[in-house]
Amino acid sequence: MACSSGNSSGITPNNISSLGSEKDLIKDERKRRRMESNRESARRSRMRKQKHMNDLKGQLAQLRATNSEILARIGFTGHHLARVEAENAVLRAQMSELVHRLESLEGILSYINLVNVDGSGLEQYYSPLAASTTPLMGRVVNQPMVAGASYEFGY
Secondary structure, eight states: OOOSSOOOSOOOHHHHHHHHHHHHHHHHHHHHHHHHHHHHHHHHHHHHHHHHHHHHHHHHHHHHHHHHHHHHHHHHHHHHHHHHHHHHHHHHHHHHHHHHHHHHHHHHHHHHHHHHHHTOOOHHHHSHHHHHHOHHHHHHHSOOOOOSSOOOOOO
16 A cells, blocks of 8 residues: 555655754754853963963062162162262362462462562561461461361261
């Protein structure tokens, strides 16, 4: 007897549902692999991000240490600058005093030269007693050199 269903190709409703379920299984497998791949990719991304954060934290610590070192150097340099400026002020005061004394001595020498040209004697200027009592020589020659400010430098 011949089959009256008209399906001569051998495809039955069970076969069709079986093909559909195979396609579903393939789709499910692809979806599962894609999800697994996405999870792995997200894990690698998190690891890269964590490594980057750790690198940045290390760099931050290094920059803070460098910053502290630079601030210490600036403080030391500022202190040194203040000391040098104070020393400079003392040296300028001493220079001014020495220039004044030099001008005084030059005036005395020019006076002595004038007196010598006139022929008058200079014995009073060469006497040890006269040097302390002579108005021109006594104050300038016997005057001690005084610094402009008493300041000790801690070098």
